[in-house]
Amino acid sequence: MFTLKSEIEFDAAHYLSDYEGKCHNIHGHRYRVVIKVSADSLHETGQCRGMVDDFSTIKQALKKIHDLFDHRLILEENEEGKELAKKIAETKLGFEIYFVPYRPTAEEMSRDIYQRLQNLGIKVTEVELFETPKNSCIYTEV
Numbered sequence: 001m002f003t004l005k006s007e008i009e010f011d012a013a014h015y016l017s018d019y020e021g022k023c024h025n026i027h028g029h030r031y032r033v034v035i036k037v038s039a040d041s042l043h044e045t046g047q048c049r050g051m052v053d054d055f056s057t058i059k060q061a062l063k064k065i066h067d068l069f070d071h072r073l074i075l076e077e078n079e080e081g082k083e084l085a086k087k088i089a090e091t092k093l094g095f096e097i098y099f100v101p102y103r104p105t106a107e108e109m110s111r112d113i114y115q116r117l118q119n120l121g122i123k124v125t126e127v128e129l130f131e132t133p134k135n136s137c138i139y140t141e142v
Contacts, residue, residue, distance in 0.1 A: 002052045003038040003125070008062045010070035014104040017080040026073065032130040033065065037123055051096060053123065061120040065113055074109075106131050110139035132136040 001013035039052045048054055073088070075081035077099040084096050102108040110129040117124040130136040 001038055001040055002042060003036050004052050004055065005034060005056065006035050006055065006058045006062060007032060007034040009033070011067045012069045012072050012074055012098075012134040014074040015076075015084060015104065016103055017076050017078060017083070029131045031069070031109075033062070033134075034111075034128040034130070035062070035117065035124050039123070039124040045104040049113045058122060061117055061122045064120065065116060068116075068122075069098065072096045074098050074100060076103050077101050100113075106135070106137040107139070110137045114139050114141070 009030060009032045011028060011030055013026055015026045016023060016124045035058070037053050037058060040051060041048050044056065073095050075085055075097055081099065085099075088095050088097065098111065099106075103111070106129050110127045114124055114127040117127070126138060126140045128136050
């Protein structure tokens, strides 16, 4: 088995609806995403001969993930998230808000990133999303 590993980092804030505890306020992270792309054998012909995949292709897909989340406030697309976004918009501070159909936890975000990479044609086998240098979630479907 061959496994490629690539990573990106992005800065983003999020808000966890209905959360009680230290992280109940809007807060940010320096997210680190580490992905793995695996194959039992290497391409035998063409541009990717001798490769699992082209690192350039993987990096392009990861840049799309980066650009989607970087320097945005990630909110769940529910009533609480929409109300918060409305209040933020009234301040006219120009926050960029990105709505997701889930509570933006490390677990949900790692699954979302995995599925987005799959949809971009990357045969990802694992996504590890770090919220802090010592805390991460690994998502895999294999």
